[in-house]
Amino acid sequence: MGHSSTQHALIEQSICFYGAGSMAEAILRGLVNRSVVIPGQVTMLNRNNQDRLQYLIQRYGVTVVSNETDRDQALQQAGIIVLAMKPIDAAAALRQLSPLLKPDQLLVSVIAGLEINTIQNLLGKKQPIARTMPNTSSTIGLGATGIVYSEEVSAEQRVTVRRLFEAVGTVTEIAENQMETLTGISGSGPAYIYYMMEAMIAAGVQGGLTHEQARELTIQTAIGAAHMVQQTGEDPAELRAKVTSPNGATAAAIKVFDDHQMKQTIIRGIERCAERSQEMGAALKEELS
Ligand SMILES: NC(=O)C1=CN([C@@H]2O[C@H](COP(=O)(O)OP(=O)(O)OC[C@H]3O[C@@H](n4cnc5c(N)ncnc54)[C@H](OP(=O)(O)O)[C@@H]3O)[C@@H](O)[C@H]2O)C=CC1
Numbered sequence: 307m308g309h310s311s312t313q314h315a316l317i318e319q320s321i322c323f324y325g326a327g328s329m330a331e332a333i334l335r336g337l338v339n340r341s342v343v344i345p346g347q348v349t350m351l352n353r354n355n356q357d358r359l360q361y362l363i364q365r366y367g368v369t370v371v372s373n374e375t376d377r378d379q380a381l382q383q384a385g386i387i388v389l390a391m392k393p394i395d396a397a398a399a400l401r402q403l404s405p406l407l408k409p410d411q412l413l414v415s416v417i418a419g420l421e422i423n424t425i426q427n428l429l430g431k432k433q434p435i436a437r438t439m440p441n442t443s444s445t446i447g448l449g450a451t452g453i454v455y456s457e458e459v460s461a462e463q464r465v466t467v468r469r470l471f472e473a474v475g476t477v478t479e480i481a482e483n484q485m486e487t488l489t490g491i492s493g494s495g496p497a498y499i500y501y502m503m504e505a506m507i508a509a510g511v512q513g514g515l516t517h518e519q520a521r522e523l524t525i526q527t528a529i530g531a532a533h534m535v536q537q538t539g540e541d542p543a544e545l546r547a548k549v550t551s552p553n554g555a556t557a558a559a560i561k562v563f564d565d566h567q568m569k570q571t572i573i574r575g576i577e578r579c580a581e582r583s584q585e586m587g588a589a590l591k592e593e594l595s
């Protein structure tokens with residue numbers, strides 16, 4: 307594997323990204339970087355942002371389609387269709403898609419909150435569907451993706467979906483009723499870490515470091531802490547205890563966080579994220595009635 311000089315893709319099927327925004331690009335970039343697909347296998351389409359499509363052609367060499375006939379053809383011909391539009395746009399997109407689908411075409415949804423059942427109801431048929439929740443770190447091969455399959459997904463198609471997402475990070479197969487919780491942790495999680503990093507950089511600058519210094523120190527601290535948890539196998543709480551000398555400087559910081567109920571606030575935020583995913587899914591169910 308990987309010794310041949312000819313470029314060889316790990317996945318044979320053609321892939322059409324239906325929706326060409328941040329998440330579609332994160333997955334595409336990871337897949338292309340790792341030669342899981344070659345750009346020639348990939349078609350991308352969106353609703354109307356032509357500049358975005360031009361950028362995707364230039365940056366990745368993928369095929370893009372914009373007129374209606376080409377779009378329909380691209381969707382009809384794809385072995386795998388990745389549903390990558392916002393939840394609010396999903397119902398209209400699925401209705402357009404339905405008459406074009408052949409029974410064995412695999413749909414891979416990355417849409418938050420949208421249940422398999424709702425997708426099938428909006429399509430009016432039992433298409434094979436992999437409901438996934440990746441995150442933007444897939445861009446650099448460090449994604450964390452949750453997956454659940456509809457009954458119609460064949461064993462072979464499952465292998466393909468796992469391959470796609472394992473190539474850009476880790477994969478966790480879960481029950482569908484756990485998808486919102488997973489979204490709260492890993493789907494949206496990069497944003498929480500960035501939020502913490504924003505605050506650390508701001509504090510550094512406020513204390514007189516240059517922005518570059520504060521940024522470098524914050525990045526290395528975040529990477530180091532994540533690797534420590536992974537490589538030592540210790541719980542974050544144990545590792546935290548080792549940084550926190552009794553009555554020392556770290557303890558003083560943690561006391562401020564505790565006084566402001568920071569841990570409970572984070573847990574509440576994650577719960578709210580899961581609830582919001584559910585709400586977005588519920589709004590889509592209403593489109594059915
Ligand atoms: N961003 C993230 O971290 C994550 C996002 N997700 C999920 O990914 C999905 C997309 O999110 P994100 O990439 O951030 O969103 P973006 O707004 O960046 O992209 C949405 C894309 O969908 C296109 N689109 C909308 N309606 C249609 C339509 N009818 N036909 C074709 N294309 C359409 C838009 O086209 P145009 O611009 O032309 O309107 C745009 O290219 C969401 O459902 C989200 O829940 C999942 C995990 C993580």
Ligand SMILES: O=C(O)[C@@H]1CCC=N1
Binds near residue numbers: 418489493494
């Ligand atoms: O914010 C959102 O709705 C999506 C879901 C996970 C990450 N972004």
